[in-house]
Amino acid sequence: MDNTLSHEQHAQIQAHIQAHQHVPGGLMPLLHAIQDDIGYVPETVYPEIAKALALSVAEVHGVVSFYHHFRSHPIGKHVLQVCRAESCQSMGSAKLEAELKAKLGVDYHQTTADGNLTLLPVYCLGNCGCSPAVMLDDEVYGRMSADKVTALISEVCHG
Amino acid sequence: MVKVYVPIDSTALSLGAERTAKKIVQEAQARGVEITLVRNGSRGLFWLEPLVEVETAQGRVAFGPVQPSDVAGLFNAEFTNALADKAKAHPLYLGLTDELAWLKKQQRLTFARVGITDPLSLEDYLAHDGYQGLKNALAMSGADIVKAVTDSGLRGRGGAAFPTGIKWNTVLNAPAEQKYVVCNADEGDSGTYSDRMIMEDDPFVLIEGMTIAGIAVGATQGYIYLRSEYPHALKTLNEAIRKANLAGYLGENIQGSGHTFHLEVRRAAGAYVCGEETSLLESLEGKRGLVRFKPPLPAIEGLFGKPTIVNNVISLATVPIILDKGAQYYADYGMGRSRGTLPIQLAGNLKQTGLVELAFGATLRELLYDYGGGAASGRPIRAVQVGGPLGAYLPESQFDTPLDYEAFTKIWAVLGHGGIVAFDDTVDMAKMARYAFEFCAVESCGKCTPCRIGSTRGVEVMDKIVLGKNHPQNVQLLRDLSDTMLNGSLCALGGMTPYPVLSALNHFPEDFGLSNKEAAA
Incomplete structure (x- = not known):
């Protein structure tokens, strides 16, 4: 549980993970959905994403860090x-x-x-x-x- | 009610079209003038955007560029009665749109509807020859559809210019339970925007082209891999796909034919290398966009290991007209082995930028001066980069080269996706060469050494050359490094970065502080 995230944000992330869990190649659309809502992809949720999509945490980190568009920290409004x-x-x-x-x-x-x-x-x-x-x-x-x-x-x- | 058109294309919006449209509606209401506002695509004359058009008995009449502050004046001139003398006297009056020289000289096949229709009106699409290609395709065998595409001479418009029909034929003959059609809409090249215009301004033509591709090779699932920098295209495509599904043009049993084709947009995430087809497929699978070794070709083992057509937006959006009018109709345009038309995008330092679709064969000079009107700065055009950031820089002495794949290969240049970026005489070509390496270093996927390391070494060598350090040795090093990247890289990113670098060095040695002799190989 990441204390910097609100309960509502957690619920949003959970919903997105569930919605993309069985989508072929679902990691990219999932990361987009999370970043669209939260503004970034919190590192603290990598383990949950990894588990749901049968990936390693390193693989999730690898994808987030490969693409310029994704960020793991909050930015300006x-x-x-x-x-x-x-x-x-x-x-x-x-x-x-x-x-x-x-x-x-x-x-x-x-x-x-x-x-x-x-x-x-x-x-x-x-x-x-x-x-x-x-x-x-x-x-x-x-x-x-x-x-x-x-x-x-x-x-x-x-x- | 008179129809008034205000474009909803990103470029028009970037110049204030939304405010102009709102102001027109407000002003019409305030004055009790009855109008129907249509948000069309852009006609592609960007120096006149926001271009406002009014429907008349003789065709559409254009006014532009129209800022919100011009709107009251247009109503004062009764511009909705555009054939009257009062409207004609308005300073922004341009006459009948179709008679504008820039448009009249063009040969718009792929862009036939762009700017004319409401992008999200399926009725408009159907009324302007939309889905005629699919209708014909549904009555043909897969092999005959592929043959038509092959006979048309269409080559990959993304840049590689590989014959589209041959690619399709490989997928057709690859036995598999599941096949895919993937549209490469990761249009990352500077100076290019024709993919974006198709997707925002005539999305159904891309959907139709992909559907025909799916039916031809037996693929039931399509993906559009769309760059994340195009939020308007994303919205438009999703809405168009929704409408096509509702009307039975996508999904199960398309138009009662028994064929199935599902289509989905997937967003990229800002990695230039994902425009390379195998990197794109990795990304679609939810991985880092690392380039794959070839073979196997994506046509044999592509997305999720299945036979996959990967084509650029323009290639796929050209398929409907080929199936509608016939392969020969398309092949009758063009020169040599470059058949059909090329949607050319004029960009950078030009007075008149925009979309020019012409049969292959027009010269750069015609495009830069007849269409482009020379440099926007009023200074001489010194260099032109054609084909994106991996394309060669061409000096004035090469401006008579015709736009033809083979003619460009002969002068060690590429036509690529048809983007032309002009620079005036204030450009520093050594800086542009350095930038090419810098860009490659930022965007390299890191899989192969020549690209990953070579690009960074290239920036360093360029810095030394610009500082005048050990010129003969460093120029030799630059050429050696370029040779390694050209011949040893896994994909075009590393393999073509030497094009802008060496063309800048060869044609503009003075910017590197070198004489012709010192720069020579």
């Missing part, structure tokens, strides 16, 4: 992903990255002091016709500048 791919680089994303890091006072994989926003790099958002692109939570924004992103953050995260 909102997530800002900045595209680092070539198309965005051709439109000045290196400058955008530097300016955003300076404005937010965080580096990649860090969360602002108020716990509100985590900055992540991403490799391609598929919005290469409107570079540079960022994704704030589940929405993509194109032709961005540091000022536009800052305005978005105020609107979405503090609005």
Whole structure:
């Protein structure tokens, strides 16, 4: 039992484990379901997942750690992903990255002091016709500048 | 009631289409103008997004780009009466959409419906030739369906360009209780978004293509392995699959034919290497995305060890038109051994970016200047990367190369998934070469040594070259390392990272602080 998780979160995780237990290749959809609800995949539930899916704890850890999308620790309330791919680089994303890091006072994989926003790099958002692109939570924004992103953050995260 | 179209494609949304749509509805209500708002896909003219269209007796009329602040002005100009002089006088008036030069010159086969229909309307899909391919396929034998795909000349649009029909034939002839159709929708290449557009803007065409594939080879289960960076595509696909099931186009006894095909979307989790088919299959099985040795081919031993078709979104979405209009109709487009059309994606530093579907054979120059309008910055285009992060950088002297798989192979480049990323003359090609190694180091699955170690050594050697340390030795080392990666890697990630690196070195030695002679092999 992980004390940092609420009873409700535990119940959610249990339900997801049960729902995916017999799905072929069910580990990936299970990890997605947990992270969608809880915001991350708590390491403390690896043993339960392993047992239900007949895997070793090491295998569960191996899958969570292999994929950039999954994380085993909580992050900020909102997530800002900045595209680092070539198309965005051709439109000045290196400058955008530097300016955003300076404005937010965080580096990649860090969360602002108020716990509100985590900055992540991403490799391609598929919005290469409107570079540079960022994704704030589940929405993509194109032709961005540091000022536009800052305005978005105020609107979405503090609005 | 007049129909007004505002796209729901991610790129249009990324430029504010949602707000524009809301504002149009508000303004129409406030003024008592009766409209029906349709959320269509994108026509693929991204510099004009959000592109608003109005239905008229002569066809659709376009206005764009329309920001929420433009909406009141459009109503003042009575834009819903788009054929009147008052609407035509509005500064955002573009004329009949189909007459726009960018669209008119295209040959849209795979993208025939994209931007025209409501992506989630099955009625719209059926009214625009949807499910004609399946209808024909249901009257054919599996072998005849495979033959049609083979005869069309369709080659894997994901990048490898392997003949689709030959792959299908292997699965058809592999005896097994269970077979699978897997759609590779892990579109991770920079500069590419055609898969995303199909999935968001015309999802039924992909579902139809996969269903035909399943019926052809006797596979009853399909999976779409979708990258996690595409949340809109996920929602659209799931909804389209739900509707197709309800209407008897998926599930048991499809359209009374006795055939079964179940389809499910599985989310990837941000690993570029999972675009490689065997790594993708590992991931679908719930494992780390480690590349498998080949043989066995996935067509023989694929998902869960069973015969599996693994095809890219565009390859599968092209199958319906081949079965509808016939193999010859498709094969009549193109040049040489590159038959049919290629949905090209213009990206990066260009004035006019977007989706251009053309028969193979157009030159890069036509795409960069006639369609792309030159660099967005107004500066000269200096380098172009075609085919994603593992594609070669091409200098201006190669811009007359036709888009054809073999023509690109001849100049040691790849066409890949048809993404074209333009850079102006401010680009530092040594930095781009270093970045290629850095990317490979981050994304390597770690299974083979040339990729896992070579990529990190590559970053180090590049740093030394840029600092001017021991140039002759380090350039030699860079070439040796590239040779090892090219020939010794298990998959294309390590095996093709040398393409951007060496093409940058060969075509732009001055950025590495080298003369042509010093850079030479």
